[in-house]
Ligand SMILES: Nc1nc2c(c(=O)[nH]1)N[C@H]1C(S)=C(S)[C@@H](COP(=O)(O)OP(=O)(O)OC[C@H]3O[C@@H](n4cnc5c(N)ncnc54)[C@H](O)[C@@H]3O)O[C@H]1N2
């Protein structure tokens with residue numbers, strides 16, 4: 201087993217990579233200019249012809265000699281006879297002997313010729329040779345990444361072939377006994393290799409050529425063999441997974457056997473076990489297996505090597521300033537990458553941190569940006585200004601309705617339907633009380649809530665107590681019930697039965713938890729008597745997943761989640777799931793779009809298809 205990890209700073213790791221990778225040479229190739237987008241020039245490129253390469257008219261009109269026009273005046277029009285001028289259009293070559301162009305708007309055509317009322321200047325409305333690009337001028341310098349507009353200048357300058365560096369070839373080796381290929385149904389303990397395809401997509405985004413090798417088992421000799429082949433075929437090789445210290449973790453051994461290990465361990469989180477070595481004049485990176493760790497290592501470490509080899513910078517993500525909604529603790533050991541959702545609330549960009557798990561790929565898919573907590577900082581306070589690297593277009597964020605509160609699958613339907621209308625719904629699931637508090641702090645536009653009070657009434661008493669001023673959309677009624685294994689083998693019928701099974705609960709502050717507590721209280725059942733009362737999941741689907749996997753016998757939740765996971769469902773009651781709204785949003789385009797969606801026939805039909813829902817009055821109460 202490899203000796204573990206002496207962490208170095210990210211900045212030090214980058215410097216080492218830059219120094220080592222600067223010696224990796226790329227061949228020069230000549231390619232068709234029309235196909236050169238994103239490629240990097242290997243030499244300065246000079247024009248072969250002038251553009252335009254003849255004297256051309258800049259306007260539609262007539263070409264003439266300026267001396268014929270000298271005496272023209274508004275009160276003393278002059279007639280230019282046939283032969284003293286010629287009709288030209290924009291871009292036409294100026295006929296021999298003429299030296300100016302008068303626009304068609306400034307002439308009057310008669311049978312004898314044209315009448316003009318103003319003298320012309322020499323070379324007026326004429327484009328001289330090389331006005332755009334003179335022959336021999338430098339169009340692009342070396343190490344320039346060719347953009348769309350550059351292709352115009354190159355072709356106009358007669359450059360039909362450009363010398364560019366060959367694409368940086370990046371070999372990607374997925375390793376692990378548990379991995380199976382895309383398309384194979386994974387058995388228990390198996391996992392689809394998706395990292396390698398994400399790496400390939402990233403390499404393409406950077407402008408490189410990915411070469412993905414077949415999955416290699418956790419076998420030192422086999423990984424070594426594939427890595428050697430990749431070193432012959434590529435400039436950079438990535439050995440994915442096996443970077444920590446488990447059985448079958450060979451990354452460090454491979455990197456040090458085949459080459460000279462430069463580091464193993466960088467003080468970043470996630471991504472700590474990243475490693476780097478040089479072998480046969482090529483770079484090998486050991487990238488951790490956890491998908492989120494892998495992504496950050498690719499973006500912050502491997503990319504530095506890629507850019508150095510390419511001698512050009514791949515596009516940096518834009519940074520924006522935002523206000524942090526929640527306190528985040530962080531250890532002093534590592535720079536920590538925090539995924540956040542962003543939203544524009546009352547002209548302020550608000551950043552809400554989301555899941556920190558290194559295995560939660562969806563946290564990157566749903567994140568709008570990433571902020572970094574420096575290793576010298578213990579954490580960040582709520583309300584602090586932070587700099588966020590965008591993972592999405594800022595325009596998308598401006599058109600996003602921010603929704604924080606209780607989770608329901610109908611939010612996904614609304615999100616999909618709003619997307620089709622050019623808006624987005626960004627929902628974070630923190631339970632009903634969490635939503636109300638976010639609304640109070642001005643961090644969300646809307647908050648879905650379903651809170652039952654002691655009198656058996658929904659929502660309004662809580663909003664009165666915590667918000668004072670609010671608007672509430674009476675949204676839907678949904679059936680809540682027990683989610684149990686198919687056939688209800690433990691015969692669960694009511695709350696009384698919970699004390700004899702393994703239960704899985706929702707988090708404190710969630711409406712479903714309050715519903716449970718309301719009924720337990722009514723029936724004088726002590727929560728302590730329920731095995732699993734303390735076991736918390738944050739969405740209906742997560743609860744259903746626990747029952748489906750067999751790790752719990754029963755959970756309380758909505759019908760749709762039970763159906764989705766193939767579970768049986770024992771209805772308990774209908775509850776009122778409403779939308780609390782910040783009052784200043786009532787006339788906002790984003791909220792109007794939300795209303796349009798929920799009032800549509802399509803939405804009704806989609807709810808009906810899932811089952812277990814009724815649409816409430818859709819009135820907004822104050
Ligand atoms: N005892 C310790 N265990 C771990 C430590 C530690 O310090 N001590 N470090 C943890 C950290 S931090 C990370 S990060 C991971 C690194 O894991 P490995 O690089 O060794 O990778 P594996 O253990 O093989 O896999 C981790 C995880 O990722 C999944 N995986 C792997 N390859 C792929 C792929 N191509 N596509 C999708 N998913 C993949 C794999 O199945 C595992 O679930 O180690 C911690 N452990």
Ligand code: MOO
Pocket residue numbers: 468469470471472473488490493494558
């Ligand atoms: O470093 Mo690991 O990458 O924290 O999850």
